[in-house]
Amino acid sequence: MPHPCPHYPAPVRHPWTRWWRWLTQRSNLLSQLTEGSYRMLMGRRRVAGHAVRIVNDPAAVRQVLVDEAPNYPKHRFMHDLLEPLLGVSIFTSNGETWARQRRLLEPAFERTRMTHAFAPMTAAVQALVERLAPLADGRPLNIEHETTHVTADVILRTILSLPLERGDSQAIFEAFAHYQREAPDATMPRYRRAWWPRRGSATRAQQAGQDIRALLRRHIAPRHAAFHAGQTGAPQDILGALLEARDAETGAAMGVEELVNEIAVLFLAGHETSASALAWALYLLTLDLDVQQRAVDEIQRVIGDGPPRLEQLRELDLLRRIFRETMRLYPPLGFLVREAAAPGCLREVPTEPGETVIVSPWLIHRHQRFWERPDEFDPDRFLEPAGRQAMAQAYLPFSMGPRVCVGANFAMQEAVLVLALVLRAYRVLPADKPPPEPIARLSLRSQHGVWVRLERRT
Secondary structure (H helix, E strand, C coil), X not given: CCCCCXXXXXXXXXXHHHHHHHHHCCCCHHHHCEHHHHCCCEEEEEXXXXXXXXXXXXXXHHHHHHHCHHHCCECHHHHHXXXXXXXXXXXXXXXXXXXXXXXXXXXXXXXXXXXXXHXXXXXXXXXXXXXXXXXXXXXXXXHHHHHHHHHHHHHHHHHHCCCCCHHHHHHHHHHHHHHHHHHHHHHHHHCCCCCCCCCCHHHHHHHHHHHHHHHXXXXXXXXXXXXXXXXXXXXXXXXXXXHHCCCCCCCCCCCHHHHXXXXXXXXXXXXXXXXXXXXXXXXXXXXXXXXXXXHHHHHHHHCCCCCCCHHHHCCCHHHHHHHHHHHHXXXXXXXXXXXXXXXXXXXXXXXXXXXXXXXXXXXXXXXXXXXXXXXXXXXXHHHCHHHHHHHHHCCCCCCCHHHCCCCHHHHHHHHHHHHXXXXXXXXXXXXXXXXXXXXXXXXXXXXXXXXXXXXXXX
């Protein structure tokens, strides 16, 4: 049986096409990629006078992200892009600043273990299933709104022990959408020619970042004041762990703004990327209803009709493969941007200090040298020797090395739980809408939403 091929921007075949797309679709890096991008092991070009190197070779990728990671820190572009939202935080910092922040955050990472997070996570997902009930009448539904709500709800329950109100959810979705649209245009003038049109992007990006930070600050500031006033009985959540954290050298605690910075990182990493991946997963299941039915059969066999238990999630092997394949086709972060800090060599080609080095999960996951039928949706590929080999060498949805995503297990369990409870309650069907157009912004989102239809299961 043939496997479906999800839609994505067709690779550039002619030089004039590249220039036209640059003029009309410059905000979407995926539309600029050529056919050769999906076959090359390394490519180099100059963009407005800046040397940019794209690395697809697994050995060179490991060199950049693992073996010589200090020589390839996060690019200053990422700090400029995210500073209005995250401040100086663990996601964008480098060197000793990053090391200190990582040490302070270690206790909080402990609270993301599923033994702590499963109960609030389950409550948020069950709330999602209830919210979907009046929408399961066969009409088109932009499922991105719902996955954004549930992942924001999950992360706020585990960080702050607070459920997310619908008004806050809509505000977060709109603020993130505004930020993703405006932040690249606000930042690019520093790295391209001076005539690049700003169109007020910097102001709008700043405002969207402030809106998200204000939501978080509204919940963080009272807890910070109560903790330092000696009040007891606070929830044992991630914020509680951060309030207790002390710098090993100075003994200093985090202030409110520093807490907002780091919780904004956890919020971004634990909500935005998961929301994107879950929306793509539900869309892919509309393309292959046979796989969807097999998943429902597995859910009924393992969980049945009762409340889920943590140990049952590990038995949902097909659901895990569905989400794994989703992140192959639509990795939440399509491009990891690094900067050469010292002279080096990649694939026997010298690199100069200041050179931009890009590792692209989007390209590596669809690379024709590493994957069989790379554009097809096939969760069973990981059962085959070729698929397991490709996964071992050319699969990095959570990055790798010292800056690997520490919430990878959290994200996988959250995704399996969401898919299990939603599919148990509803059939997810194609909508009479154009296929979603992936666009690489802060995370890999759809240009005009991800539309599906839901019907109740009898």
